[in-house]
Every structure is written in structure tokens, then in C-alpha cells.
Amino acid sequence: MVLDFSVRDRRFVVRRTPEWSRPKKRGDGLLAEKASASITETTGGGDHFLSARAAEVGLMVSELMGMNASQFVQVALLPQGEFQTFLRASSQERHAVLQHLFRTDRFARIEDWVHDHSRELKGRSGRDQADVQRLLDGVADRAGVPTPDDLAGDDLAPAASDGRVLGWALDRLADARAVLATATLARTATGTAVTEAVARHAAALQARELAARVAAARDELAALDASEDEAVAVRATLDAAERAATCRPLLALLDQAESAATRAERDRGRALLSLSQVLASPGCPVDADETRLGTADELVGLVRDTRARATRLETLLPREAAGALARRDLVAARTRLREAGTELAETSARAGELPAELVELLQRLQDATARAARHEALTLSLETARRRRTAARGLLAADAEVLTLADAHREARDQALTAREHRQVLLARRLAGMAAELAGALTDGEACQVCGSPEHPAPALPSHDAVTESDQHAADAEVARLSARVDLAARALADAEHRRAQCVTAAEGRTPEDAADELARVSAELADAEQAREDQRRLAAAVDRTRAEQASVASRQAAASAAIAGLQQTVAGLEETVHEVDAELADVPSGSLRDAVEDLTRLADQVEAVRRVVDEADRTLERAADLRSQTADAAAEHAFDSVAAVRASVLDAADQQRLRTLLEERERVAHRAREILGDQHVADLAGAAPAPDVDLAVLEADLAETRAAEVAASRAVHLAEACVDAVTALVARLEAAITAWAPLRDESLRAEAMSQLVRGLGQDNQLQMRLSAYVLATRLDQVVAAANERLGHMRDQRYLLQRTDRAARKGSQAGLGLEVVDQWTGDARAPSTLSGGETFVVSLSLALGLADVVTQEAGGTEIETLFVDEGFGTLDADTLDDVMDRLDGLRAGGRTVGVVSHVSELRNRIPTQVHVRKGRSGSSIDVTTLVG
Numbered sequence: 036m037v038l039d040f041s042v043r044d045r046r047f048v049v050r051r052t053p054e055w056s057r058p059k060k061r062g063d064g065l066l067a068e069k070a071s072a073s074i075t076e077t078t079g080g081g082d083h084f085l086s087a088r089a090a091e092v093g094l095m096v097s098e099l100m101g102m103n104a105s106q107f108v109q110v111a112l113l114p115q116g117e118f119q120t121f122l123r124a125s126s127q128e129r130h131a132v133l134q135h136l137f138r139t140d141r142f143a144r145i146e147d148w149v150h151d152h153s154r155e156l157k158g159r160s161g162r163d164q165a166d167v168q169r170l171l172d173g174v175a176d177r178a179g180v181p182t183p184d185d186l187a188g189d190d191l192a193p194a195a196s197d198g199r200v201l202g203w204a205l206d207r208l209a210d211a212r213a214v215l216a217t218a219t220l221a222r223t224a225t226g227t228a229v230t231e232a233v234a235r236h237a238a239a240l241q242a243r244e245l246a247a248r249v250a251a252a253r254d255e256l257a258a259l260d261a262s263e264d265e266a267v268a269v270r271a272t273l274d275a276a277e278r279a280a281t282c283r284p285l286l287a288l289l290d291q292a293e294s295a296a297t298r299a300e301r302d303r304g305r306a307l308l309s310l311s312q313v314l315a316s317p318g319c320p321v322d323a324d325e326t327r328l329g330t331a332d333e334l335v336g337l338v339r340d341t342r343a344r345a346t347r348l349e350t351l352l353p354r355e356a357a358g359a360l361a362r363r364d365l366v367a368a369r370t371r372l373r374e375a376g377t378e379l380a381e382t383s384a385r386a387g388e389l390p391a392e393l394v395e396l397l398q399r400l401q402d403a404t405a406r407a408a409r410h411e412a413l414t415l416s417l418e419t420a421r422r423r424r425t426a427a428r429g430l431l432a433a434d435a436e437v438l439t440l441a442d443a444h445r446e447a448r449d450q451a452l453t454a455r456e457h458r459q460v461l462l463a464r465r466l467a468g469m470a471a472e473l474a475g476a477l478t479d480g481e482a483c484q485v486c487g488s489p490e491h492p493a494p495a496l497p498s499h500d501a502v503t504e505s506d507q508h509a510a511d512a513e514v515a516r517l518s519a520r521v522d523l524a525a526r527a528l529a530d531a532e533h534r535r536a537q538c539v540t541a542a543e544g545r546t547p548e549d550a551a552d553e554l555a556r557v558s559a560e561l562a563d564a565e566q567a568r569e570d571q572r573r574l575a576a577a578v579d580r581t582r583a584e585q586a587s588v589a590s591r592q593a594a595a596s597a598a599i600a601g602l603q604q605t606v607a608g609l610e611e612t613v614h615e616v617d618a619e620l621a622d623v624p625s626g627s628l629r630d631a632v633e634d635l636t637r638l639a640d641q642v643e644a645v646r647r648v649v650d651e652a653d654r655t656l657e658r659a660a661d662l663r664s665q666t667a668d669a670a671a672e673h674a675f676d677s678v679a680a681v682r683a684s685v686l687d688a689a690d691q692q693r694l695r696t697l698l699e700e701r702e703r704v705a706h707r708a709r710e711i712l713g714d715q716h717v718a719d720l721a722g723a724a725p726a727p728d729v730d731l732a733v734l735e736a737d738l739a740e741t742r743a744a745e746v747a748a749s750r751a752v753h754l755a756e757a758c759v760d761a762v763t764a765l766v767a768r769l770e771a772a773i774t775a776w777a778p779l780r781d782e783s784l785r786a787e788a789m790s791q792l793v794r795g796l797g798q799d800n801q802l803q804m805r806l807s808a809y810v811l812a813t814r815l816d817q818v819v820a821a822a823n824e825r826l827g828h829m830r831d832q833r834y835l836l837q838r839t840d841r842a843a844r845k846g847s848q849a850g851l852g853l854e855v856v857d858q859w860t861g862d863a864r865a866p867s868t869l870s871g872g873e874t875f876v877v878s879l880s881l882a883l884g885l886a887d888v889v890t891q892e893a894g895g896t897e898i899e900t901l902f903v904d905e906g907f908g909t910l911d912a913d914t915l916d917d918v919m920d921r922l923d924g925l926r927a928g929g930r931t932v933g934v935v936s937h938v939s940e941l942r943n944r945i946p947t948q949v950h951v952r953k954g955r956s957g958s959s960i961d962v963t964t965l966v967g
């Protein structure tokens with residue numbers, strides 16, 4: 036189906052194919068083809084494709100028309116049996132139609148926004164209310180009382196507004212502060228009692244302590260008298276230690292000197308023993324039998340002789356080095372001389388071989404160049420041979436394909452002819468049973484589509500093999516499918532024949548076997564040419580390398596001859612130098628001369644080290660003898676019998692300090708005891724001490740009891756202070772929360788009231804109408820006024836339409852209801868009570884009025900076309916004239932009115948008529964225009 040329509044000065048073409056079934060290409064059965072649709076916009080520059088998806092096409096058409104299909108059949112197309120839908124629609128259904136037509140959906144969005152905003156504010160206010168409730172419960176918990184019922188739940192908001200919440204919280208704060216004042220007074224009283232008990236207990240303890248001090252002083256004096264002899268001995272020991280301390284530095288020096296002398300004597304013996312072992316060793320350069328050791332002078336002479344001998348041998352070191360260098364150079368020269376002789380022999384032999392090799396390479400290079408020259412021509416021949424082979428092979432497949440497609444084309448054409456014949460048979464059978472088909476749609480009380488009568492006394496009955504409209508549609512779809520299949524088969528056959536002709540031309544009369552043999556031959560020749568090109572590159576490189584080798588061999592041959600002559604002279608000179616050095620070193624001991632020099636030098640160093648050890652030992656022994664004499668003189672001078680007595684009297688600083696501390700402690704103890712016993716006040720207080728375990732125990736028990744009471748009172752004060760602090764902080768937060776909640780609470784209440792108002796709820800909206808319905812009510816009033824203007828010219832001005840604010844039923848939308856007013860009786864009644872003809876007239880007037888108002892509205896959808904399908908059979912002759920006059924007036928005003936009807940009276944009233952004629956080969960359309 037193709038629909039060409041214009042809307043808002045734009046032209047569109049919609050193509051739609053319904054779902055249909057076709058035979059499967061493989062196997063038996065049918066395959067369902069899905070419905071398809073496309074839309075194209077026609078402009079001055081051509082067709083602009085918009086979409087080929089059925090869902091998108093439907094959505095675009097709805098947006099262009101400003102209404103969907105169900106709304107379109109209520110205002111622009113009055114279909115058979117449904118033209119009264121808009122008249123009898125509910126307020127909600129009429130609301131949706133008018134909102135699309137007048138594009139007032141912004142008011143519905145306003146309703147949704149106000150409602151959503153109200154819900155958001157209510158949620159935020161609820162969170163603030165929860166904060167206030169939580170803080171209020173916290174005050175009650177810290178104050179130890181329950182939260183009053185009139186300050187919780189839904190009662191919290193009014194209580195917060197009139198100040199009852201904050202007042203109750205302040206009362207709890209005052210109660211907490213009163214408890215704190217009482218606890219503070221109790222803590223002060225217990226503190227005073229503790230102070231008094233502590234004073235009494237301290238006085239008793241002081242008296243007892245003084246008595247104990249007097250007794251201890253007497254005991255200390257008695258102990259000091261008993262240990263007086265020991266103190267005298269300690270004083271004598273300290274005196275001897277002080278005299279021995281003056282000799283102590285000499286004792287330390289003497290000990291160090293004797294220890295050093297012992298070590299020096301031991302080191303001298305070890306050094307002389309080690310030196311004698313070195314001189315007695317087999318490799319020593321000095322004769323041990325002729326050498327005497329023991330005194331420092333003897334060691335000095337040995338060092339002098341050894342160093343002189345080493346110096347004499349060291350003067351011969353350069354000649355030894357020159358001989359060694361000459362021997363090394365002589366060996367290298369003889370080696371190079373042998374290598375030069377070998378090189379000369381090899382290059383001479385190679386120089387004789389190279390000319391023959393060069394001649395052979397040049398001949399092979401000439402042959403490869405001749406074979407490689409055919410490569411380019413053979414490449415072109417290979418491409419031609421491949422095309423011929425491909426075309427020869429494709430020709431066989433193309434012949435088979437042409438035969439197969441020709442058979443398929445004949446089969447498709449035969450099936451299409453059979454389907455057309457079957458469709459003609461079904462069409463003839465349906466026309467024969469059309470009366471029974473029309474009778475099957477009759478309903479008692481409703482007008483007949485043919486005669487218009489509501490009574491049906493003898494409807495025709497269908498036969499057992501009656502053809503239905505769906506059978507005919509299926510036959511039409513089958514014919515269309517098979518026709519399309521024939522077209523596809525014809526196009527495929529033509530394409531195959533074209534491909535076969537191309538293969539014949541390209542094969543040039545060759546069979547597949549001939550083409551394959553030709554391709555193999557050319558491929559082999561091309562491979563040989565490619566190998567020849569590779570051989571040509573390889574042989575050219577070999578010729579270059581051979582010529583370069585000839586030049587290199589000649590150069591090497593000349594160089595080897597010159598080298599042999601020079602090396603012979605060098606060898607003779609080096610042999611003469613070696614003989615001279617050997618003669619000079621004939622009287623030197625065997626072995627390396629440098630090793631002998633180093634051994635003598637090392638021996639001289641060892642002897643020198645031993646000499647220093649012997650000198651040091653002699654000096655250490657002399658110092659030790661001097662210190663022994665000085666120490667003996669100092670002991671006698673300080674009243675000691677011997678050096679051993681001095682050593683026995685020496686005490687270290689720690690022992691002397693310990694003995695002095697002991698004597699000083701005796702003096703301090705004696706002095707302190709005498710002071711205590713000499714103080715009369717202390718003696719008096721000691722005599723007044725309380726009896727043990729009687730008065731003091733009572734005082735300690737009283738002190739513990741008063742302190743426990745003080746701790747309990749302090750704890751009560753701390754708890755009361757914490758309670759006051761917590762309640763104070765909670766009250767401050769509660770006051771801040773109530774203050775922060777107040778504007779949001781008021782705003783939420785206003786938003787809730789506004790939401791109910793725009794949604795037609797609450798007491799403020801007396802009409803109980805939504806905002807969008809209220810706006811559309813004005814448009815509906817305009818539509819009703821335009822419809823009444825047309826009704827005024829029909830039915831003797833008996834019926835008029837009016838809008839009603841009443842809801843059809845409880846809970847449904849109000850404000851867009853319609854009533855029919857009978858001006859003869861003054862009664863208003865529902866549109867559903869009208870008869871068939873009255874319903875048609877009122878529905879037509881309402882549709883025309885709606886189209887007029889929508890066209891006049893800026894931004895509305897302009898409805899230039901109206902279709903009316905049947906309904907005219909329910910009108911009497913006068914009413915039919917009135918209706919046609921109104922439709923003629925629309926047509927005269929530029930509107931297009933389409934009438935679908937079987938009423939014969941309309942043939943003379945409608946100037947342009949479209950007749951649909953059915954036949955065996957399908958339906959046809961005739962357009963006729965009445966003249967005059």
C-alpha cells in the first residue's frame with residue numbers, strides 16, 4: 036500500500052506491506068514474511084528517505100499528525116460503527132485526544148513537576164522532622180523521662196510550630212541543673228568532713244612516729260659504742276694507704292719497665308733465632324759458616340756486606356734484559372720468515388689457476404643473460420593463459436547455471452499462472468456468496484449497510500464452501516508473491532546468460548584441458564627465465580669477485596717477496612746480539628739475575644730489622660734496673676720496710692672512699708641521735724603518743740568512711756554535670772534544628788496544597804479539575820460552540836451540546852464531560868441515549884467543530900481532510916439533505932470531505948466519485964466527475 040499525504044506544508048509518501056506467507060525455497064511449507072514500512076519526504080530537490088523501520092514510521096506519522104491512530108479515527112476519520120467514539124468517550128480519553136491536538140502537554144508536565152516538587156519537599160521536611168524527633172528523644176533519654184505522646188509522630192509538627200517542643204526541652208534542662216546544685220552542696224559537706232578526719236589522723240600518726248624516733252636514737256648510740264675498735268683499725272688502714280699513695284707512681288713505672296724488659300728479652304731471642312734459620316737455609320746467598328751473630332755491631336757489618344753485593348749484581352740487569360729482548364725478537368722474526376715463504380708459495384699457485392676460472396664464468400654469464408631476456412614476454416603470456424583457463428572453467432559452470440535458472444523461471448511462471456487462476460475462482464465464488472457475507476455482519480437494532488433498515492427479517496445464509504475476505508486476501512498475497520518470484524527468476528536468468536557470454540569471449544575457443552596445458556607450459560618457461568635472472572645476478576657477482584681476487588693475489592705475491600728479503604737480514608743481526616750477551620753473563624750464578632738482587636736486598640732488610648730489635652732490648656733492660664733503685668729509696672723515705680710493704684698498703688680509690696664513707700656515716704648517726712635525745716619538745720610529744728591498735732584504728736576507719744562518702748558525692752556531681760552539659764548541647768541543637776526545619780516545613784505545606792490544587796484534589800479546588808483539564812475545558816467549550824453552530828442548521832435546532840464538570844463516576848476525571856441538551860424539552864442527557872441517526876449528526880458536527888478549532892489554534896494540527904465511513908443510511912431524507920449541505924459548505928471552503936457509503940441517494944449529491952469495481956482478475960478503480 037502506498038499513501039501520499041501532506042501535512043503542515045510538507046509532503047510525505049508512506050509505503051507499507053502487511054505480513055504475508057510464501058512457500059519455502061527449500062522443502063515444503065510456508066514461510067512468514069514480516070510486515071514492513073518506509074516513509075519518504077518529497078521536496079523540491081527530490082525524495083528524502085527518512086526511515087524503513089515500522090515502529091519509527093508509526094512514531095513519525097503520529098508526531099506529524101499530532102495524534103495517534105485511535106485519536107485520528109475520532110476527529111479526522113469517522114469509521115463505520117465507530118464514528119460516535121469521541122462523542123461517547125470518557126473525560127480521560129477525551130483529555131488525551133485534546134491534549135495531542137492542541138499540544139497542551141506542557142500543563143500536564145507542570146502538574147507532574149509540581150507533584151514531584153511537593154514529594155521532594157515532603158521528603159526533605161521528613162528528614163528534618165526525623166532529626167528534631169531524634170534530638171527530642173535524646174533530651175528525654177539524658178533527662179531520664181519518656182518523650183510525651185503529644186510531642187511525637189504527626190503531633191510533632193504543630194508542637195514545634197507553637198513552641199511546646201522547645202519549652203518542654205528547656206524544662207528538662209532546668210530539672211537537670213537543680214539536680215546538679217543539690218549534688219554540689221552534698222559534695223561540699225563531705226569534703227569538710229574529710230578534712231577534719233585527716234587532721235585528727237595526722238596528729239595521732241605524728242605522736243607515734245616521734246616516740247619511735249627517740250627509741251631508735253638510743254639504740255644507734257649503743258651500737259656505735261660497741262664497734263669503736265673496728266673504727267680505730269679502719270683509720271690506721273687509711274693512714275698507711277695515704278703514705279703508700281705517694282710511692283704509687285714509681286710502683287706503676289717499675290711494673291711497666293719490668294714487663295717491657297721481659298718482652299724485649301723474648302723478642303731478641305726470637306729475632307736472632309729466625310735470622311740464623313734464614314742464613315742456614317739452602318737458598319741463602321750468604322755463607323752461614325763465615326757469619327757470626329749476637330751483637331749489634333756484628334749485625335751492622337752483615338747488612339753492609341749484603342747491600343754491597345746486591346748493588347754490584349744490579350748493574351748487570353740492563354744487559355740481561357737486552358739479551359732476553361733479542362731472543363724474543365729472533366723467534367718472532369724466524370716465524371714471520373716461515374709465514375712469508377708459505378704466503379709466496381700459495382699466491383703463486385693461485386695466480387696460475389684464476390685465468391681458467393674467469394673464462395668459464397664469463398661463458399656461463401652469457402648463457403644466463405640470453406635466457407633471462409624472455410622474462411617480460413613470458414609474464415604477459417602467463418596472465419593471458421590464466422584468464423583463458425579461468426574463462427574455460429567458468430564456461431562449464433555458466434552453462435549449468437543457465438540451464439538450472441531457465442528451469443526455475445519456467446516453474447515460477449507456471450506457479451504464478453496457477454495462482455492467478457485460483458484467485459479468479461475464489462473471487463467468483465465470493466461474489467456469488469456476498470449477500471450471505473453482508474448478512475453475517477447484521478445486528479438486531481442496528482442499520483443495515485445496504486438498505487439502512489434496523490430490521491433484518493430474512494438474512495441470507497452462507498454455503499458450506501463460502502469464500503471469506505481473508506481467503507481472498509491470502510490468494511492476492513500468493514499471486515503477488517509468485518509474481519515477484521517470476522521477476523526475480525527472470526533477472527537471475529538474464530544475469531547468468533550475460534556471465535556465460537563473457538566466459539565464451541574470454542576463453543577464445545579453448546577447452547579447459549587446452550587452457551590448462553598452455554598455462555603449465557608458460558609457467559615452466561617463466562620459471563626457467565626467473566631462475567636465469569637469478570643465475571645472471573649470481574654469476575656477475577662471481578666474475579667481479581674473481582677479477583678482484585686476481586689483483587689481490589698479484590699484490591700479495593709481491594709483498595711476500597719483499598718481506599722475505601728484509602726478514603733474512605733481521606734474523607742475522609739478532610743472532611749476533613744474543614751471542615754477545617751470553618758471553619758477558621757467563622760468570623753470573625745460574626738463575627735470574629733480578630731474583631738474586633732481590634734476595635740479597637730482602638736479606639739485608641731482615642738483618643737490619645733484627646739489629647733494631649737487639650738495640651731496643653738493651654735499652655729496655657737498662658731502664659728497668661734504674662727504676663728498681665729509685666723505688667727502694669722512696670719506700671724507705673715513707674717509713675716502709677720494703678717495696679713489698681708499700682705494695683701491701685696500696686688501696687684503690689673505691690676502697691679508700693668506702694672506708695671514709697663508713698667513718699663519716701658513724702659520725703652522722705651519732706650526731707643525729709644526740710640531737711633527737713637533746714630536743715625536749717620531741718621527748719614531750721613522744722610521751723603523749725596514743726595507745727597502739729586502739730584510738731588510731733578508730734581514726735583510720737572514720738577517715739576511710741568520710742573519704743568514701745566524698746567519692747560518692749563527687750561521682751554524683753560529675754554525673755549531674757555531664758547530664759547538664761549533654762542536655763544543654765541537645766537543647767541548642769534542637770533549637771537550631773527546629774529553626775532550620777521551620778521554612779522547609781512551611782514550604783512543603785504550600786507545595787502540597789499547590790500539588791493537590793493542580794491535580795484536582797483537596798478542598799481548595801472546588802471544581803475538582805486538574806490544571807491540564809481546566810485548560811482543555813476552554814478548548815472543549817470552543818469545540819462545543821463550533822459544533823452547536825453546525826447543529827443549529829440541522830434537526831430544527833433541537834439538539835445542542837454542552838460541557839459538564841460532573842465526573843462520570845466517583846474517582847474518575849471531571850471537567851471534560853459532554854451532554855446533549857434537548858431544546859424542545861429542556862432536558863440534558865447523555866450522548867449514549869441518542870438514536871443512530873441523531874448520534875451520526877451530533878458526532879459529525881462535533882468532528883467538524885473540533886477540526887475548525889484545531890485549525891484556528893496557533894500550534895494546533897490543521898485538519899484539511901475529513902472522512903466519513905457509512906452512517907448515512909440511518910438518516911431520514913431531510914436530515915440527509917441538511918448533512919450534505921453542511922459537507923458541501925466545507926468543500927466550498929477548501930476542505931476535502933471523503934464519504935464512504937452504499938446509499939444510492941448520495942450519487943447525485945457528490946460531484947467527484949471513486950468507484951471500486953471487482954473482477955476475476957482483481958479490483959479496479961474508476962474516478963468520475965458529475966457535470967452541471
